[in-house]
Amino acid sequence: MEQGYHYKKGLWTVEEDKILMDYIRVNGKGRWNHIAKVTGLQRCGKSCRLRWMNYLSPNVKKGDFSEDEDDLIIRLHNLLGNRWSLIAGRVPGRTDNQVKNHWNTHLSKKLGIKKERNKVGNRSKTLSRECRVEVETLIRPPSDQNLMAPSCESSRGGDIIHQANEGSQELVIGVPDAPERETDGFFVDCCSFWSRNDELNQVSPALVELLAGYPLDMDWPDL
DNA sequence: AAGGATCGCAACCGCAAGTTC
């Protein structure tokens, strides 16, 4: 492990950045805990990974967030709640840390939202028939054994469907006027939905409807 | 001008899941 090493904390210096970048240029990303041993850099693996992911990576976009980015983040947050990595994955060049900070310092104030802890969006919405059919097609398990979406690709989200029954965590897309959600409605696991869209490599009409159709000031019902 | 308050963001922490051996 990393026992026996005395790691430095706090802001990174230019020299440390250079050491980390040189290492990654030669060895590529990964094996973060090895970096200190190989380079003598007095930073733990987690710190190295974070520094690369959030700052040094050429994929990281610097500078202010545009209005389009703000709008996208707000809509995604409406759908996904505080699932920053998922949101960031849909905002090109932005990291989960950037999105989280931007939300907490700007967007939540802009929207007059008080900080919530451990809350993931509880959303229900009626979609058009065409949209529902498409979403259902996108998320339906291959076996087609039931209407429940497969569990999240991210293991951490694996309890989403389970929690739905307790009034939950996943995006629930209900059939119009169908109070018995478990029998008449169908559940959409956001992760599966997103991943399927990735596979399709296209912006589906269903996704457009989901993102575009959520009024920001809507009074969302509790589930 | 000074110093206290507030803001914004980089970085840390704890935890959980994935991977390797």
Add this chain to the structure above:
DNA sequence: AGAACTTGCGGTTGCGATCCT
């Protein structure tokens, strides 16, 4: 199978910069 190690996530903190009185 399970222990050890690695990776990733979201919440939180610390501190420099800026604002305000």
